[in-house]
Amino acid sequence: MTAALPPAPTSAIDWDNLGFKWVDTNGHVKYIYSNGKWDQGEFVKDSYIKMHVCAPALNYGQECFEGIKAFRCKDGQVRIFRPDANARRMLYSADLACMASVPEELFIEACERAVANNLEFVPPYGSGGALYLRPLLLGTGPEIGLYPAPEFTFLVMVIPVGNFYKSGVKPVDCLVVDSFDRAAPLGTGAAKLGGNYAPVLKHSSAAKEKGYAITLHLDSKTHSNIDEFSTSNFVALTYASPEHGNNPVFCAPESPSILNSVTKQSLVQLAKSFGWSVDNQVVPFTDILNNRFEEVAACGTAAVITPVKTIERAGVTTEIGTAKTREAIGSGFHRLFTAMRGIQNGDLEDPYGWMQPAQGIAPRQE
Numbered sequence: 295m296t297a298a299l300p301p302a303p304t305s306a307i308d309w310d311n312l313g314f315k316w317v318d319t320n321g322h323v324k325y326i327y328s329n330g331k332w333d334q335g336e337f338v339k340d341s342y343i344k345m346h347v348c349a350p351a352l353n354y355g356q357e358c359f360e361g362i363k364a365f366r367c368k369d370g371q372v373r374i375f376r377p378d379a380n381a382r383r384m385l386y387s388a389d390l391a392c393m394a395s396v397p398e399e400l401f402i403e404a405c406e407r408a409v410a411n412n413l414e415f416v417p418p419y420g421s422g423g424a425l426y427l428r429p430l431l432l433g434t435g436p437e438i439g440l441y442p443a444p445e446f447t448f449l450v451m452v453i454p455v456g457n458f459y460k461s462g463v464k465p466v467d468c469l470v471v472d473s474f475d476r477a478a479p480l481g482t483g484a485a486k487l488g489g490n491y492a493p494v495l496k497h498s499s500a501a502k503e504k505g506y507a508i509t510l511h512l513d514s515k516t517h518s519n520i521d522e523f524s525t526s527n528f529v530a531l532t533y534a535s536p537e538h539g540n541n542p543v544f545c546a547p548e549s550p551s552i553l554n555s556v557t558k559q560s561l562v563q564l565a566k567s568f569g570w571s572v573d574n575q576v577v578p579f580t581d582i583l584n585n586r587f588e589e590v591a592a593c594g595t596a597a598v599i600t601p602v603k604t605i606e607r608a609g610v611t612t613e614i615g616t617a618k619t620r621e622a623i624g625s626g627f628h629r630l631f632t633a634m635r636g637i638q639n640g641d642l643e644d645p646y647g648w649m650q651p652a653q654g655i656a657p658r659q660e
């Protein structure tokens with residue numbers, strides 16, 4: 295039996311001119327944890343939340359979040375990309391910041407519920423847009439001492455977002471941030487805590503003003519190995535060689551201080567499915583200086599892949615790859631990008647079960 299189709303995208307939104315910014319929707323889903331358990335949750339229309347002035351989320355940054363996308367697929371159904379992977383990452387972040395854990399089933403239920411109540415805000419199939427889901431866990435009960443909150447709020451808000459690559463995939467310039475360390479050894483870099491992001495803003499904003507679209511962080515201890523970009527993982531492809539069947543090798547730095555990107559995990563699986571080798575070891579910055587990679591990119595939920603054409607460190611600019619890969623996305627990342635977006639759009643088969651099936655996403659009105 296074929297499932298009924300969800301409501302069409304609302305005509306109140308100009309789908310061709312949607313960016314990555316707040317748009318009012320029907321509302322968000324909110325759950326409260328108190329006395330050792332989560333409640334049933336409710337759908338909330340108000341975009342403002344009320345919390346105690348003494349909430350550790352406000353005073354001590356007891357907070358973590360996630361970022362996920364839902365897509366309107368070729369068959370008309372709406373599906374969420376790998377919410378289970380984000381659920382597991384939030385468990386890690388919550389544990390690090392001493393917060394109540396959101397069980398995987400509850401996390402997925404909340405995502406489905408948020409989408410089901412906002413189906414008309416999922417951009418049209420083929421538009422390149424998506425419904426962005428932002429799960430947020432906050433320590434909201436009053437506690438002025440340095441102790442965990444007595445009450446937590448878990449919510450999932452949604453925002454329709456546009457095609458990141460409306461005017462084509464263009465390689466960008468990158469700046470290494472040497473004057474600030476994003477994540478200390480044995481620190482919180484692998485968790486998606488709000489506190490990891492605010493201190494980077496100053497540096498990424500200054501870099502953007504100078505024309506660098508993204509900023510790269512090296513390992514804090516030695517500043518000699520690549521960690522990740524401020525908002526995405528570092529991934530790279532070596533030049534194809536006969537030694538590797540004339541394929542590139544997919545490289546992603548091994549580091550305890552980087553976020554375990556769901557996009558990167560997916561690209562690794564796709565690269566393996568192409569028969570490519572995957573190299574997950576420490577990547578010294580000298581690999582950039584020595585032109586080891588034909589292609590370098592940032593990867594994450596927002597854009598999937600953003601190719602990088604130059605990396606500047608302390609006034610020295612290194613061009614990545616060849617003139618061709620600096621002009622447009624290289625063939626290796628293009629292949630990965632196409633495969634990934636094909637699965638997300640439902641144009642290609644999903645052999646990995648990444649797209650959360652539509653059952654839980656039937657229209658709801660709460």
Ligand code: PLP
Pocket residue numbers: 361522523524525526527553554555556557558593594595596
């Ligand atoms: N690294 C950082 C610091 C990020 O903020 C993000 C974005 O969420 C990523 C990597 C990419 O992770 P994902 O692919 O799960 O979006």
